[in-house]
Structure formats: structure tokens, C-alpha cells
Amino acid sequence: MSLVFAGVCSHAPGITGRANMADAAVREPFYAAYRRLREQLLAARPDALIVIAAEHFANFFMNNMPSFAIGMADRYSGPIEDPAWLGIPRTSIPGDAALSQALIHEIMETVDVAFAEEWKCDHGIMVPLSFLTPGYDLPIVPVNINCQGPPLTPLHRAWAFGEALRRAADRVPRRLAVIGTGGISHWPATPDSGKINEAWDRELLDRWARNDKAALLSYSDADTYRDAGQGGFEIRTFISVAAAARGRGHLQHYAPIPIFAVGCTIATMDVAA
Amino acid sequence: MSLYQLQKFLYDINRDPTVQETHRADLPRLLDRYELTGEERSALEAGDVGLIYVLGANGQLLMHYAAFLGLSWPAYIEAMRAGVAKHGPVRAGVYAMTTQLNDKMAGV
Numbered sequence A: 001m002s003l004v005f006a007g008v009c010s011h012a013p014g015i016t017g018r019a020n021m022a023d024a025a026v027r028e029p030f031y032a033a034y035r036r037l038r039e040q041l042l043a044a045r046p047d048a049l050i051v052i053a054a055e056h057f058a059n060f061f062m063n064n065m066p067s068f069a070i071g072m073a074d075r076y077s078g079p080i081e082d083p084a085w086l087g088i089p090r091t092s093i094p095g096d097a098a099l100s101q102a103l104i105h106e107i108m109e110t111v112d113v114a115f116a117e118e119w120k121c122d123h124g125i126m127v128p129l130s131f132l133t134p135g136y137d138l139p140i141v142p143v144n145i146n147c148q149g150p151p152l153t154p155l156h157r158a159w160a161f162g163e164a165l166r167r168a169a170d171r172v173p174r175r176l177a178v179i180g181t182g183g184i185s186h187w188p189a190t191p192d193s194g195k196i197n198e199a200w201d202r203e204l205l206d207r208w209a210r211n212d213k214a215a216l217l218s219y220s221d222a223d224t225y226r227d228a229g230q231g232g233f234e235i236r237t238f239i240s241v242a243a244a245a246r247g248r249g250h251l252q253h254y255a256p257i258p259i260f261a262v263g264c265t266i267a268t269m270d271v272a273a
Numbered sequence B: 001m002s003l004y005q006l007q008k009f010l011y012d013i014n015r016d017p018t019v020q021e022t023h024r025a026d027l028p029r030l031l032d033r034y035e036l037t038g039e040e041r042s043a044l045e046a047g048d049v050g051l052i053y054v055l056g057a058n059g060q061l062l063m064h065y066a067a068f069l070g071l072s073w074p075a076y077i078e079a080m081r082a083g084v085a086k087h088g089p090v091r092a093g094v095y096a097m098t099t100q101l102n103d104k105m106a107g108v
Helices: A026-044 A096-106 A124-132 A155-170 A197-208 A221-230 A231-247 B004-015 B017-025 B027-031 B038-046 B047-053 B060-070 B073-087
Strands: A003-009 A048-054 A069-072 A075-078 A091-094 A115-116 A140-145 A176-181 A246-257 A261-270
Touching: A003 A026, A003 A124, A003 A231, A026 A246, A026 A261, A048 A124, A048 A155, A048 A231, A069 A096, A096 A115, A096 A140, A096 A155, A124 A140, A124 A176, A140 A155, A140 A231, A140 B060, A155 A176, A155 A231, A176 A231, A197 A231, A197 A246, A197 A261, A221 A231, A221 B047, A231 A246, A231 A261, B004 B017, B004 B038, B004 B060, B017 B027, B027 B038, B038 B047, B047 B060, B047 B073, B060 B073
Parallel strands: A003 A176, A048 A140, A048 A176, A069 A115
Antiparallel strands: A003 A261, A069 A140, A075 A091, A246 A261
């Protein structure tokens, strides 16, 4: 089999943790878009969900920071954050160690990845799952890209990782969904929190929807930091999804919600041959 | 190198309940485990989120430590602004403040 579903979505902790501080008029359409994404995901009848998320120091630190890491366990826990702070109860999430291992074996043929038999999910995974699989009943394969502690994973390696993930997905007899979580422009956890560069976001989303590899890989980290903040480094997850899916993207929702600290984004991408 | 130690403390306390318990029971003993400058140690002894922000701590570490200390989201944001007002711009890392002190991008 192969990929049966691909998409991207925001994962900012305010989405669940500061829900009551947001204007319902902008919050509810975003939540509705997330619920539609769930329906589309389930309609694809996936056996497992690969979640490509961004490093936030949940599992790794600067003493040993992988460019890419993949969980390889039958069970994960989360959220690592204070459940009250995040607005998501602590729970157990099913994994599939054998599936992870099969994917990792193939990915490693072209991209070096770390594997982890223990994994604590942070908001980068928990916020999307709280909408997409709120019963935590679909096995996940958690993936982490270093978007946080420089030196960061180069964008072209995020693309190469997406290609390797697709090749691996094509070789396992399972129906796999993939979502990238994060971004786009934002200045999280700083006094700037709530600053959003909508024009930059829409340009990035246009490049992503066209699956324009050259345009997606043309951002420098210095430019991204200046125009999109340190949160903009998370475009790596979007880039990996584009490389894996190979198709056209469809923006389903985009709206800046400053108290959530991000332009809230939901999009799907066709899985092309 | 010392900012690394400061951030290592934040990483440890964010993810390890036993470290959180030691913080409550015997903070000096906990801080002895890290090679901190005098300024870093005093900031952690005081729970001075504003100064820790200015010293360059990564926000993905700092916001959870602030929550551990009991700061609400608006209080956390305000503590960072107060730190910059008192101590000057962020000295290291990739979490510098780019807005003005009186800007409130999300109303807090």
C-alpha cells in the first residue's frame, strides 16, 4: 500500500490551552475545520497515522539532538506538559513498533534517523490528535524534526526525509496517513506572541499547495527568522509532507488567531503517484 | 556553555516530576547540580522569569517552567516584558523580543 491521506495543521498549545481566551467567532470555524479534517482522515480508512511534528524539547535536548527521530513503540504517552495548562488530559496513545521499524529500515537507506522506543508527546502531537483522533484509537508513528535548537535540520533534508518516508510507505502493506504539524509564521512563548505575518503565511501556503520544491526550499533560516519568527522554522514539517505526498495542496482553513499565537491552518494534499 | 546549563535545568524540571519535587523541597541542592553563573543561579532562586528570558532561555523551555511556577499566560508574557525593561534586550538564542514594550499582539 502507500499513503492514503496527507495534510498539515497547526499545533500551537494555545489552541486547546487558551481556548476560552479566544473570540468564539474565529475559534469555532477553526475547530470546525479541524473536525472536517478528522472526517477526511477517517474516510481514507488509515491503519496508522504518521505525525511529523517539530522538536520542543520533549524528548531531546542539546546534549543529543537528532535531525530526525521516529518513535518505535507500541504505546506512547502525552501530553508531557501540565494537562491543565494544555487543556488536554494525560493519556496513552497506541503505536505500532513493527510498523515503525519497517518504515525506519527503509528510510535509513537514504536518510539517517534516530529511533526512540520511549516517546513523550508534547503539544506538537497532542493538539492535533485531540481533534483528529480524540479517542486515541488510531496507532501513530511519531516523527520529530529539529526545528528548534540550531543548527537546524536543513530544508532540503526535510524534503529528502519526506521522499524517504514515501518510499518506505510504498513498501509496507498498510494504509498510512501522514500529517505535518506546526507553523507557520509565529513568535511563540515570547512577548511577541500573537504576532502573525499573514502575507508570509499565504505565500508559503501557495508554494506548498503548488508543491513547488524549489520555492519551498528557497527560504534561508535568517530570512525565516526575520519574517516568520522562530516558529517559522517549523515549515520543515510542511516540506516533508509535500515531498511525501507529491500532489497538490488544498487550503481548507487559514485565519490568524493571536491568542493562539498562530495563523490557524488546516490543509490537505492529494497523494500523487 | 552556561546558558546550556540553565536550559538543561529547565529541560529537566519540565519533564521530570522528581526534579519538580526537589525544586519544592530543596532548591539550593537542586541548583548545585548545574554549573550556573551567579546571575543564572540567583534568577532561578528567585523564579525570575524575566531575567531568565533575557539570558536567552528558549521559550519552549521557559513557558513550561513559568507554568510550573504558577504564572498565568498573561503573567508569563508580562514577566518577559518586565525582564527586558529592567535588564535590556535578550542576550542570546532565537527568542528575542521584536515588538515594543507596550505592544500587546494578542491583547495580553
